[in-house]
Amino acid sequence: MIFDALSLQLGYNATLVTIGATLLGMAGGVGGTFLFLRKRALVSDAISHATLPGVALAFMVMVALGGDGRSLTGLLAGAALSAAAGLLIVSWLSTRTRLAEDAAIGSVLSVFFGFGIVLLTIIQTMNTGRQAGLESFLLGATAGMLRSEAFIIAISAALTLVLVLVLRRPLTLASFDPEYATATGQNVTRTDLAMMGIVLAVTVVGLKIVGLILIVALLIIPPVTARFWTERTDHVLMLSALFGGLAAYGGAALSAALPDLPTGPIIVLVGFGFFVVSLLFAPGRGVVSALLRHRRFQRQVHLRQGLLALAQGQPIFERLTLRLLQAEGWVRPDGVATRQGQLRASKALRDEDRWQLVRHDPAYEAAALHYDGLTAIESVLTADQLDALDARLGAKGRVRP
Structure with a gap:
């Protein structure tokens, strides 16, 4: 069963969801790299938690208009x-008030999420609320996903990936040197908004697969993982995409094979x-x-x-x-230098004098x-x-061992 899921043989829907999750x-991974470089990882947490009231309100509005409220x-x-x-509220609080950005993020995150929980509680009292399935947006769930929903997620994820690749260069420049980017004529404010838009798109598209609580992990874990392997930004971007894609692919495939498990936590665990x-x-x-x-x-x-001590006739007490x-x-075992040791010790002392x-x-x-x-001094001087x-x-020529 698991092998069938990993080899995309569990049916059209499961395959489409897995491909969409991989693209997401x-x-x-690529979008989160710029958040990581700008040291603004908490912004993604605020965005993800701020989606909950929107999901609940959208459901209530669609029900009020005569629908069942389940349109993805x-x-x-x-x-x-x-x-x-x-x-926008985070941006306004951090730029127009004395609140630091992390304080603004914490305020918006808690208020929006609390408001969303209240709305979900109200929805549960509605006639159609008990079967709404909105809890799947908290931790993610792909089991029972409709073909149309899987198609929407796959297309949206692909478009988001294309957008990230198109904006890669200006985002990279603004992340490392915003002053230079401004001097070259780049509008850094718009670039920041584009970065936030990418994060928002990834967050919204990933709600059904990863869930709003854990979507931040899909944005942060891949670039942090990639950073261990390289110092170059373009390589970090490629490795972030690789790790993010593999984590989502493995998590979505395993979730399809084990439908009782939520998709989001599995994706996060694979990424971890x-x-x-x-x-x-x-x-x-x-x-290591x-x-x-x-x-x-x-x-x-x-x-x-040790060689310097041998050259100067000093005893060596350190066992290592x-x-x-x-x-x-x-x-030798008694601590007396061998002929080769004497030559190496003489060379070490001469190098130290040099x-x-x-x-x-x-x-x-x-x-x-x-x-x-x-x-070695030979690697520095001719x-x-x-x-x-x-x-x-006072020596003739260089000393060699």
């Missing part, structure tokens, strides 16, 4: 209007799985990589200090240093910046420069 995850288009339209109102793997094993910023770098650095320091020197074949000359000679000011006690230093030290 990609759009959310109408519910999403109400959510979009409500979220836009919440976003990618985050944990990246946190641990990413080559640049992962925990950091531990390996620390061990390698620790080993270099102990070997360097002795073990490392023995492993390299530079000292570095001391470099650090105190203004002519080598640029080279002196590379000194950290571990960097052979002629090393010969000149050796001549000043």
